[in-house]
Amino acid sequence: MKKQLIMEKAIELFAKQGFEATSVQQITEHCGISKGAFYLSFKSKDELIIEIIDHFMIQFTSEIDHLVRSAKDGENLLYNFYYAIFNSFQKHSDFGKILIKEQSRSFNEDFIVKMRYYDRLMDKSILSMVEHLYGDDEVKEIKYDLVFCIKGFMSMYSQLFLFYNVPLDLDLLSKSLVEKTNLLARNSTVPFISKGLIMAFEEPVLEDLTKEQILLRLDQEIEELEESVEKESLVLLKQQLNEPTFGRAIIKGLLENIRNHPQTKWIAYLLGSFFDQK
Amino acid sequence: MKKQLIMEKAIELFAKQGFEATSVQQITEHCGISKGAFYLSFKSKDELIIEIIDHFMIQFTSEIDHLVRSAKDGENLLYNFYYAIFNSFQKHSDFGKILIKEQSRSFNEDFIVKMRYYDRLMDKSILSMVEHLYGDDEVKEIKYDLVFCIKGFMSMYSQLFLFYNVPLDLDLLSKSLVEKTNLLARNSTVPFISKGLIMAFEEPVLEDLTKEQILLRLDQEIEELEESVEKESLVLLKQQLNEPTFGRAIIKGLLENIRNHPQTKWIAYLLGSFFDQK
DNA sequence: TTGACAGATGACTGGTTAGTCAGTATTATA
DNA sequence: TATAATACTGACTAACCAGTCATCTGTCAA
Structure with a gap:
């Protein structure tokens, strides 16, 4: 099966040029196969990108989910969370680039729904981690803000090694973000995102x-x-x-x-x- | 001059469909003009997107720069900064969408250089705000991290009202982020981003x-x-x-x-x- | 009324694209 | 070795794209 090969080579090209700017012809040339062979493995170019997204995001989200679910002690959990995230991004940096480049793309309805689904999955994991770490009551008011801040940290610091090929000290990075997260969790008093607001964002998907x-x-x-x-x-x-x-x-x-x-x-x-x- | 009209209508379409997915034909139809008329105002489709980016980013960055430069008292500066940012994003939400969708696009060399330039401009303003707010010495070690966190807050919370049409309480949002920023600035002890690292990002591409x-x-x-x-x-x-x-x-x-x-x-x-x- | 001219038009060009399909090569099976 | 099944090929189609240009139109001054 050429599926594996096509996906690998496509990821390289998508990361470099973007999805839309990469033609099926280019992909098949890069694989050393004919154009027809591509369509034996994938029904369309859209199906390819969706399978790529699925392949990595299922791994990614389930890794994080497992980490959060199986955590016993508090402090290490947060560290391990950040470390795992950035480690994955570093290992699969080409996929990470695609994720960031195409995250808010609107070319394909299925694609958007998919991305939103995995985004929610991450949100859920992060939220349950926050509740586990700081106690459901202690951070009741600001837990949704905390989720947002954590995601903000993730996205900003990810861009560092995705777009500049710099080797980074993941241990230091994780420690630094653990401290920041703890500071916000234990001292914030002005919540912005309420339960109601969160629900408002989730509505449109299910509505349809x-x-x-x-x-x-x-x-x-x-x-x-x-x-x-x-x-x-x-x-x-x-x-x-x-x-x-x-x-x-x-x-x-x-x-x-x-x-x-x-x-x-x-x-x-x-x-x-x-x-x-x- | 049809320039104004074309830009307005193009922004609507780019926000909805993305730049590459929108054809010149579509834009001119949406304006009620002929395809030829488009090329009387713009040399190319690329020139259009660059003019759009310039038009808004010049406004945006100079507003922030002025805010930071002319600030006397500390506490209000941070509040005003956040308020101005989110207010602009809310007022020009279509442009905001384009900015987020296309920020990491790689279709045009000029475009990338432009985006990077404005990004650096923002970084500079934020950095000088941080130094002004917390004293150059007090946050010496963590000021670059602080810039990153502020940008993380901005991007995460912007997405709220860019992609879900929810009316937001900008006052509360700004206050909430002011508190978070102060907490990080005054209590963080583990910096991650050093001067050297920052300089690395400003470096041209390694191969060159x-x-x-x-x-x-x-x-x-x-x-x-x-x-x-x-x-x-x-x-x-x-x-x-x-x-x-x-x-x-x-x-x-x-x-x-x-x-x-x-x-x-x-x-x-x-x-x-x-x-x-x- | 005439002529000049900026502004506007849309058919057209050359190029690229995703996807198809009749046919070929390769492998497995009998 | 012959036959069947499967994997693969690449020329082809139809659609779309950015950008051009000969042509037209409305508006002036003379």
């Missing part, structure tokens, strides 16, 4: 999700899949969508079945947010 | 480094250092640069001597890549 749209995509997906656990899960989830019968646990389990399969990953997200919503 | 540029910086560094192993190493490396005499091992050792000193870390890197290159 109608049962019909999901059903449409669901049918389409079921059609394309061969017999498998994934397909069974989708069929059951379709039943649940039309007529709620299962409990929370079963739904969660079914979603888990399809979350790691590349073809159903996305529908898992859609269904997940739809069931959450209700 | 000439011997003369390195020598210039080397002299400067030797001047500033007191007698030490580091200084001796630098002097020897300067000799080596002018007239290669030492072997590989000695150079490596000398570089190692200066690699861990904060003030010479950067020059170590520069020299390292220069010697590697040959």
Whole structure:
């Protein structure tokens, strides 16, 4: 399968020139394959970028999620969090460049929704880390601001080694940001971002999700899949969508079945947010 | 003159679709003029985006610069700074969107240089504000980090009202960020960004480094250092640069001597890549 | 009414793009 | 070795793009 090769080479080119400025021809030349071969691995250029985003962001977000979930002691968690983030960015700097360059791009609807989804996933992890670190009560008022500040630190300091090839002392950087975060968490008294404001930002995404749209995509997906656990899960989830019968646990389990399969990953997200919503 | 009209309509479209995804045809249709008329006002599509960037950034940076320069009292300065920034972003939200979307774009060399120039201008203003606010000595060590944090706050909180049309309380936002900035300025003890690092970012791209540029910086560094192993190493490396005499091992050792000193870390890197290159 | 001229037009050019498909090469199978 | 299946090729299409230019139009002064 040429998929791996194409993705690797495409990442290099996208990082250097941007997604839109890189043609499929260029990618295939860089791989030493023909243009037709590209379309054997990917349905379109858009599908390629989405698979790239997925490949890295699933790794990235699950690494952070695992870090936060499995943390016992407080102080090290924050350090490990920053270290892991910047370490990942440094290791996959080409992908990092793509992420920053194209993050607010609007060329493809699926792409935007995807990016927003991973952004939310990060927000969730950071928020639960903040609650874990400082106690739910202590930072109740300013925890959303804290999430924003942490993300601000991440994005600003990431740009340092993404756009200037300077070797950085990740240990010092993490320590420095741990101190800053602690300072803000323990001494801030003027919150700006309230729960209500946060909810306002989350609204638009879910708003667009109608049962019909999901059903449409669901049918389409079921059609394309061969017999498998994934397909069974989708069929059951379709039943649940039309007529709620299962409990929370079963739904969660079914979603888990399809979350790691590349073809159903996305529908898992859609269904997940739809069931959450209700 | 149709220039004004074209710029206004183009900003709307660029904000919505991005620069590359918007065609000249679309712009002229949106203006109700012919395609030819566009080229009476602008030599090219690139010239249009550069004029747009200039038009707003000149206003923006000079407003901030004036604010910082003419400030008498400390506390209000920071508040006014944040308020002015967010107020501008809110007033010209379409331009703000373009700025964020295209900031790290690489389609046009002139464009990148322009953006970098205005970025540096902002950095300068913020830095002189920080020095003014907290005293040159008090924050000597962490002032560059502070600049980064302030920019991080700006970019994160700007996205709030750029991408979700939520009416925001600029007064509260500014107060909240003033508190956060003060907390960091007065209590941070672990700097990450050193003078040397900052200078690294201002450096042209590494590949273009000439011997003369390195020598210039080397002299400067030797001047500033007191007698030490580091200084001796630098002097020897300067000799080596002018007239290669030492072997590989000695150079490596000398570089190692200066690699861990904060003030010479950067020059170590520069020299390292220069010697590697040959 | 005439003529001159700046301003405006839109068909056209040369080039690039994503995506297709009839056909070829390679490999597996019998 | 023959056949079938699979992987691959690259010329081709249709659409779109930035930018040009011969032509036209409305508005003046003479």
